[in-house]
Amino acid sequence: MTKGDGKRALAIVNLKPEPKEFTSLVASATLPIQEDYAIVSLLPGLSPxxxxxxxxxxxxxxxxAAVEFACRPDTARQLIQRAGGVRLDRPMEAVIRTEVRGGVPVQNHLVAVHLH
Structure with missing residues (x-):
C-alpha cells in the first residue's frame, strides 16, 4: 500500500468488511510510532x-502486541468470547490495534473478528 508521501507501508486489508468495519489499516505514519495493528489467525495445520x-x-x-494479546488470559478470553467460544472447527482471524508509548505497546484493543 502507498501512503500519502509516496512511501510504501505494510497494511492490513479487510477483503470482506462487515458494515462499519475498516477496509485497510496502516500503522501511524509519524515517528515515533503511536499506533500499530496486528493479525491473530487460527488456521488448519498441514496434518488433520x-x-x-x-x-x-x-x-x-x-x-x-499480538503475542501479548494471545498470551494474556484476560485478552485471550476476550478473543475467544468474540469468536463465539472455544471452537477448533472453524478458522478465524482477529485484528488488534495497539497504542504505542515510548516505543512500547501499552494498550491493545480487539478491532474485528472474522470466522471462516
Missing amino acids: GRWIMLLAGTTTLGTQ
Whole structure:
C-alpha cells in the first residue's frame, strides 16, 4: 500500500468488511510510532486435527502486541468470547490495534473478528 508521501507501508486489508468495519489499516505514519495493528489467525495445520496460530503486525511493535494479546488470559478470553467460544472447527482471524508509548505497546484493543 502507498501512503500519502509516496512511501510504501505494510497494511492490513479487510477483503470482506462487515458494515462499519475498516477496509485497510496502516500503522501511524509519524515517528515515533503511536499506533500499530496486528493479525491473530487460527488456521488448519498441514496434518488433520492440527492448528496453526499466526501472529503478525504491520511493524514489530504490532507483532509484540499480538503475542501479548494471545498470551494474556484476560485478552485471550476476550478473543475467544468474540469468536463465539472455544471452537477448533472453524478458522478465524482477529485484528488488534495497539497504542504505542515510548516505543512500547501499552494498550491493545480487539478491532474485528472474522470466522471462516
